[in-house]
Amino acid sequence: xxxxxxxxxxxxxxxxxxxxxxxxxxxxxxxxxxxxxxxxxxxxxxxxxxxxxxxxxxxxxxxxxxxxxxxxxxxxxxxxxxxxxxxxxxxxxxxxxxxxxxxxxxxxxxxxxxxxxxxxxxxxxxxxxxxxxxxxxxxxxxxxxxxxxxxxxxxxxxxxxxxxxxxxxxxxxxxxxxxxxxxxxxxxxxxxxxxxxxxxxxxxxxxxxxxxxxxxxxxxxxxxxxxxxxxxxxxxxxxxxxxxxxxxxxxxxxxxxxxxxxxxxxxxxxxxxxxxxxxxxxxxxxxxxxxxxxxxxxxxxxxxxxxxxxxxxxxxxxxxxxxxxxxxxxxxxxxxxx
Amino acid sequence: xxxxxxxxxxxxxxxxxxxxxxxxxxxxxxxxxxxxxxxxxxxxxxxxxxxxxxxxxxxxxxxxxxxxxxxxxxxxxxxxxxxxxxxxxxxxxxxxxxxxxxxxxxxxxxxxxxxxxxxxxxxxxxxxxxxxxxxxxxxxxxxxxxxxxxxxxxxxxxxxxxxxxxxxxxxxxxxxxxxxxxxxxxxxxxxxxxxxxxxxxxxxxxxxxxxxxxxxxxxxxxxxxxxxxxxxxxxxxxxxxxxxxxxxxxxxxxxxxxxxxxxxxxxxxxxxxxxxxxxxxxxxxxxxxxxxxxxxxxxxxxxxxxxxxxxxxxxxxxxxxxxxxxxxxxxxxxxxxx
DNA sequence: GTGAAAGCGCTAACAT
DNA sequence: ATGTTAGCGCTTTCAC
Numbered sequence: 269x270x271x272x273x274x275x276x277x278x279x280x281x282x283x284x285x286x287x288x289x290x291x292x293x294x295x296x297x298x299x300x301x302x303x304x305x306x307x308x309x310x311x312x313x314x315x316x317x318x319x320x321x322x323x324x325x326x327x328x329x330x331x332x333x334x335x336x337x338x339x340x341x342x343x344x345x346x347x348x349x350x351x352x353x354x355x356x357x358x359x360x361x362x363x364x365x366x367x368x369x370x371x372x373x374x375x376x377x378x379x380x381x382x383x384x385x386x387x388x389x390x391x392x393x394x395x396x397x398x399x400x401x402x403x404x405x406x407x408x409x410x411x412x413x414x415x416x417x418x419x420x421x422x423x424x425x426x427x428x429x430x431x432x433x434x435x436x437x438x439x440x441x442x443x444x445x446x447x448x449x450x451x452x453x454x455x456x457x458x459x460x461x462x463x464x465x466x467x468x469x470x471x472x473x474x475x476x477x478x479x480x481x482x483x484x485x486x487x488x489x490x491x492x493x494x495x496x497x498x499x500x501x502x503x504x505x506x507x508x509x510x511x512x513x514x515x516x517x518x519x520x521x522x523x524x525x526x527x528x529x530x531x532x533x534x535x536x537x538x539x540x541x542x543x544x545x546x547x548x549x550x551x552x553x554x555x556x557x558x559x560x561x562x563x564x565x566x567x568x569x570x571x572x573x574x575x576x577x578x579x580x581x582x583x584x585x586x587x588x589x590x591x592x593x594x595x596x597x598x599x600x601x602x603x604x605x606x
Numbered sequence: 607x608x609x610x611x612x613x614x615x616x617x618x619x620x621x622x623x624x625x626x627x628x629x630x631x632x633x634x635x636x637x638x639x640x641x642x643x644x645x646x647x648x649x650x651x652x653x654x655x656x657x658x659x660x661x662x663x664x665x666x667x668x669x670x671x672x673x674x675x676x677x678x679x680x681x682x683x684x685x686x687x688x689x690x691x692x693x694x695x696x697x698x699x700x701x702x703x704x705x706x707x708x709x710x711x712x713x714x715x716x717x718x719x720x721x722x723x724x725x726x727x728x729x730x731x732x733x734x735x736x737x738x739x740x741x742x743x744x745x746x747x748x749x750x751x752x753x754x755x756x757x758x759x760x761x762x763x764x765x766x767x768x769x770x771x772x773x774x775x776x777x778x779x780x781x782x783x784x785x786x787x788x789x790x791x792x793x794x795x796x797x798x799x800x801x802x803x804x805x806x807x808x809x810x811x812x813x814x815x816x817x818x819x820x821x822x823x824x825x826x827x828x829x830x831x832x833x834x835x836x837x838x839x840x841x842x843x844x845x846x847x848x849x850x851x852x853x854x855x856x857x858x859x860x861x862x863x864x865x866x867x868x869x870x871x872x873x874x875x876x877x878x879x880x881x882x883x884x885x886x887x888x889x890x891x892x893x894x895x896x897x898x899x900x901x902x903x904x905x906x907x908x909x910x911x912x913x914x915x916x917x918x919x920x921x922x923x924x925x926x927x928x929x930x931x932x933x934x935x936x937x938x939x940x941x942x943x944x
Numbered sequence: 945g946t947g948a949a950a951g952c953g954c955t956a957a958c959a960t
Numbered sequence: 961a962t963g964t965t966a967g968c969g970c971t972t973t974c975a976c
Binding site: 292293294295296299306307308311330332333334335336393 | 945946947948951952953954
């Protein structure tokens with residue numbers, strides 16, 4: 269027997285319906301729902317009661333339209349599969365708690381153009397968009413910023429509110445850790461070559477040069493675990509393979525780890541691996557991945573605060589908040605054994 | 607030196623601005639942007655050109671309001687920190703690709719009321735809300751469903767479109783696997799006691815009863831890793847502790863694993879652990895967690911399809927799609943050694 | 945304390 | 961092919 273039809277969705281109730289039910293004007297209903305002064309207690313109660321009966325829910329979209337200012341804050345997250353973005357999300361939410369602003373989310377999609385999914389946020393007229401992480405060129409971001417204020421998370425963009433971590437310092441710390449252990453054949457597994465993704469790469473190259481070594485960079489097609497695994501399967505098998513890999517993020521690093529173990533290599537015996545993000549996976553016993561913590565949660569909270577400020581003071585100078593990351597050494601790194 | 611002020615956000619351009627610029631009526635601009643027939647090619651080009659120059663972006667919110675039907679599909683994800691929801695998200699997106707419908711996301715928050723965060727989706731007037739996973743009582747969900755069609759993911763709700771996995775079968779398979787290995791002291795680490803979260807618990811109890819054993823249920827305060835770790839630290843230390851734990855999800859299971867290892871127990875030597883979701887973490891070498899795969903990606907895709915159908919046929923009977931989960935046996939389970 | 949009227953940016957008949 | 965007009969659900973002066 270097929271289940272019952274869903275409770276049907278007739279036209280949702282409007283303020284007009286409530287007003288008619290109570291026998292007052294629409295204005296009063298509007299006032300009542302915004303706790304505006306000038307509604308007698310008895311009328312207010314009657315209105316709420318009728319609203320409950322009718323299942324009335326305010327239409328925030330129509331309200332914003334009429335009010336001519338957006339109450340929504342857009343939050344763009346590049347990759348839901350990467351836990352870092354969940355941390356950023358939590359931080360943002362925390363900063364926004366009690367501010368009375370709705371958050372509307374958008375997330376990156378596999379095959380889309382860089383930052384394409386930010387579009388819906390501006391078309392939905394978010395008052396400000398917190399973006400973690402933008403991947404299109406600065407010029408394009410600035411163009412976007414002309415339509416809606418942008419708060420860039422984890423990437424510095426001149427002229428746009430930016431809340432980020434010092435990637436150069438983090439990457440340099442990671443490479444120097446490896447260098448200090450005695451490694452010389454260190455591969456950097458970079459993320460796709462998009463704008464705002466280069467700091468770690470550059471810091472790696474510079475640290476290698478400073479040590480008198482030649483950089484060996486391999487670019488992964490995406491930031492995912494799978495992509496790290498597949499890419500590493502290639503360069504690990506080569507003769508004269510690396511004794512250490514510094515990956516752009518933990519996902520890639522875990523992929524490298526998987527590929528290495530599949531080839532019969534041991535970690536850190538045959539291969540040292542360093543990631544970036546210090547995510548949950550890195551911290552599990554048995555994984556113990558050395559990684560760089562960029563304090564994603566705090567980054568999110570700072571971004572949330574910046575967004576609120578931008579909403580209130582549209583023409584203040586852009587904030588530029590850089591925080592220091594921290595290298596967390598675990599058991600995935602050791603001196604090379606040859 | 608402080609950075610430059612952000613490019614400022616004057617009033618965003620509207621169709622009226624574009625129309626004025628080109629010297630045509632607003633209607634034509636509206637038509638042009640919706641690729642409606644009846645606009646000469648030259649006018650259309652002029653319109654697009656002017657729009658580009660002015661930085662015009664359509665206001666999807668105003669469009670929906672005028673059109674009197676929502677083009678947005680709401681997607682509620684209970685916990686961004688749980689990778690399963692990212693899989694569901696990906697599946698939904700896939701199913702919706704090319705349907706021309708925007709997706710607006712909302713995610714659960716730590717301290718909020720059950721399903722509270724679905725509210726913004728209905729207030730933003732989503733045409734249908736895909737909810738993964740609802741935690742409030744059926745009655746409350748049905749009330750919600752009176753305001754907007756709901757597609758419930760991973761939980762069956764009578765009278766509401768439901769796309770879910772057979773939790774009873776999955777849980778029973780997990781417990782019987784443990785039973786088959788010879789375990790008798792099996793603890794079930796359950797999620798918080800909310801509606802729609804009981805199937806696994808009940809199946810566990812029934813499987814234990816069928817085996818002539820008495821169930822030992824411990825309820826975790828949340829679904830998180832931390833909560834699993836803290837809770838397990840308690841019951842593992844007890845004398846007469848379990849030889850196996852079946853957790854409500856992988857996060858909890860990984861927390862149990864961590865607590866066990868911290869106590870010096872070995873897995874699966876001293877303790878067998880089974881999770882649920884078959885997430886990335888479970889599959890890592892060195893973790894090798896036995897788990898139940900509920901095919902989150904497919905669940906998401908099916909939910910997306912159901913949402914589209916519901917949008918087109920508002921009064922069709924509710925769909926009720928149940929799929930079979932699969933137990934994936936890995937190295938975290940073995941016969942008890944005493 | 946309450947209501948009438950205008951308008952937010954857009955779509956959708958209905959003209960022309 | 962192009963323009964006019966009337967709303968969508970709401971907020972917001974400004975009267976009463």
